[in-house]
Amino acid sequence: MCYPQPGATKPILNPSIPFLGQIPGCMRPGKMVVIQGSVPPNADRFAINFQIGASTKPRADIAFHFAARVKAGHIVRNTLTNEKWGAEERGVLYQPFVPGQNFEIMILANKEEFKVAVNGQHYVAYKHRVRPLKKIDYLAINGDVRITSVKFQDEQ
Ligand code: 9QG
Numbered sequence: 343m344c345y346p347q348p349g350a351t352k353p354i355l356n357p358s359i360p361f362l363g364q365i366p367g368c369m370r371p372g373k374m375v376v377i378q379g380s381v382p383p384n385a386d387r388f389a390i391n392f393q394i395g396a397s398t399k400p401r402a403d404i405a406f407h408f409a410a411r412v413k414a415g416h417i418v419r420n421t422l423t424n425e426k427w428g429a430e431e432r433g434v435l436y437q438p439f440v441p442g443q444n445f446e447i448m449i450l451a452n453k454e455e456f457k458v459a460v461n462g463q464h465y466v467a468y469k470h471r472v473r474p475l476k477k478i479d480y481l482a483i484n485g486d487v488r489i490t491s492v493k494f495q496d497e498q
Pocket residue numbers: 389407409418419420427430
């Protein structure tokens with residue numbers, strides 16, 4: 343369900359991990375999520391999931407799974423539908439997260455794709471496989487990561 347929430351929303355500060363939170367007004371073209379945090383020393387992997395609902399059994403669909411495999415040195419993008427993963431997108435990208443260091447991830451949805459920037463630099467795009475975007479109502483973050491702030495913004 344999507345509960346529209348007009349106006350600016352307050353950042354969520356220092357959430358515990360795993361984090362699960364409703365996306366105010368759900369996803370739509372122009373919606374941006376800014377996530378700040380750090381990668382703990384010895385981190386193996388963490389993931390950011392844009393979900394349809396919050397169910398754990400059966401597991402909610404994930405429109406966009408952004409999985410940083412820090413130790414393995416790559417980032418996997420995928421979609422989970424009816425508890426099954428689709429085709430992974432891996433590309434030959436550098437792995438931008440450094441154990442012990444802070445990061446900022448900005449994820450902006452437009453009509454065609456999610457655009458992900460890491461530390462102020464465009465990193466990767468992921469074409470929408472789930473439509474309409476407003477079905478996407480929860481953000482989940484799990485794994486080896488510390489989060490200091492999660493902000494939802496609407497592009498002007
Ligand atoms: O490994 O790959 C993404 O394609 C799977 C992982 C799975 C996903 C998936 O086991 O792991 O990253 O949420 C999950 O299930 C995570 C932790 C082929």
